[in-house]
Amino acid sequence: MIEASTVGVSIGDRRIVEDVVFTASAGEITAIVGPNGSGKTTFLRALTGDLPYRGRITLNGREVAAMRPPEAAGMRAVLPQATQLSFPFTVREVVKLGLMGGRSGALAGEAERLPERALAKVDLDGFGGRFYQELSGGEQQRVQLARVLCQVWAPVLEGRPRYLFLDEPVSSLDIKHQLVIMDIARDYARRGGGVVAILHDLNLTAMYADRVAVMSHGRIAAAGTPRDVLEDRLIAKVFDCELKVGVLPAGGVPFVLPQSVAARL
């Protein structure tokens, strides 16, 4: 369980995040959506312990600010938006960095080939010998996800759930790999882990997220299931954009279209 109560974050003198109350449960994908500059990444960086914050944030009951890096690393892994590498590491070497804390939780037999297994998961089978710097942006992003998966391979370790924090995990990916990555996140949650992901694609959010928190001007504007949260007026207001939310006949999953397109249907 991730719990944040009345959290505020400032960068310099600017208050970026204000009075945020947020929870994310193990076994679920919790999406954070919102327009550019609404404070999503800043809030995520507070959740991951990168930024000092006011208020309380706890991970499995432990205050994030009080955790030392190795303890936090055994409880959660973080995928940043993009990762530049300054030296010519191979893909395998990058993925293997995820294992440096020794808390992957993989079974003894799995551990040896874990980088290869993680790479296969993100559809990069056979990329181990390539140089990271020579890959495309989308491929690099998937390599980083493989590294993140290695770090907290077992979604539950010693009876406690672990968490993936993903900052725009699919924004540089083609549609197939967006689905591959979101399926990995869903699988991780189904097996007892927790996933918190910043997403921009509202339709992907509707399809995959169990819960959605909508951020606007550094605050949570709404939170709940996709069906509760993704409704015309709120979405149009938060994104300051003419949008129409429909519901797919099968399963009742909401979908979002620009008003101009929806009007023609």
Next chain:
Amino acid sequence: MSIQSVVAPATMHSGQIAGDRSGRARLVIGALCVVLALTAAFGVSSGASDASAFAVLKGWLLPAGAGEAVLSERDRIIIYDIRMPRVVMGMLVGAALAVSGAVMQGLFRNPLADPAIVGVSAGAGLGAVSVIVLGGTLLAPLTAVLGIYALPLAAFAGGLAVTLTLYRVATRRGQTSIATMLLAGIAIGAMAVALTGLLIFVADDRQLRDFTFWSLGSLAGATWSKVFAVGPIVVAVLAVSPFLARGLNAMALGEATAAHLGVPVQRLKHVAILLVSAGTGAAVAVSGGIAFVGIVVPHLLRLLIGPDNRYLLPCAALLGASLLLIADAVSRTIVAPAELPIGILTAAAGGPFFLWILLRRRGILDL
């Protein structure tokens, strides 16, 4: 064709697992041990006198009486009091410079960071010259207390001051600006050189001679007492550096990601800064301005075994030591019986090498 493309196919062949270069790295460590042993033996046995390492070995192995006959008193002095301290000091200095360079590159996340280029050596030099010139007057209490350690410790302090300043100036919110680092290094280096110049201005003739000798970069003044002065510092640097290796690897992904992986980033940075300053300070204190070892050695090794610091750091120590011994052997023989200061040699070879790296990496540098 890029450097990476040249290396990649060989990478695939050497390890069973694609992209795993640890097997090759271990081989290279073994090979470099052999190279160092050979260069050290050569350094002890070659020179203007014909006293040879072979004779030394015989002297050790044969019973006491017979040993005397093999090695004359003159040869004993040449080998034990002139060549050996020089070889040991060469190894210490080469290892210290190469490891300092590799650690600094990991810390700044940039293959172009080098203590000599960004002014750390200049700061260490200022510390050393302060002791040379002011050791009898203003700093007399310091030299009285610290004895032979005054010079390396002063150099360490100077290097530390520069490294800390550099890090403060070039790093904002966990991101180190390469351009700022290089430019700040020029500015700080210039200030250190100016202060050094001021000290030279007030120095007397004897101090001036000491300084000139020192500043060209040379192992010629090697004595056992100098070896004992810097040896413990260098050994400490070499002993601590492996503990930073994994953290520095993670740092290649950025400070935030290193922290996410469980690295105590602040502590890592502090230890790395101390290490770079101590290593550079120790080397500069006894050998003056030997430049480019810290950038050439790690760069060559990254081409060979990749950037994994767990292998890079020990390899850098071994190759740095060997390279300096080779350079020293060349500097002793190229204009024999005179001696070329080794700093001239490393600068003459290292300068073009640095330009070559710049040309190949121009795009990545992003000034």
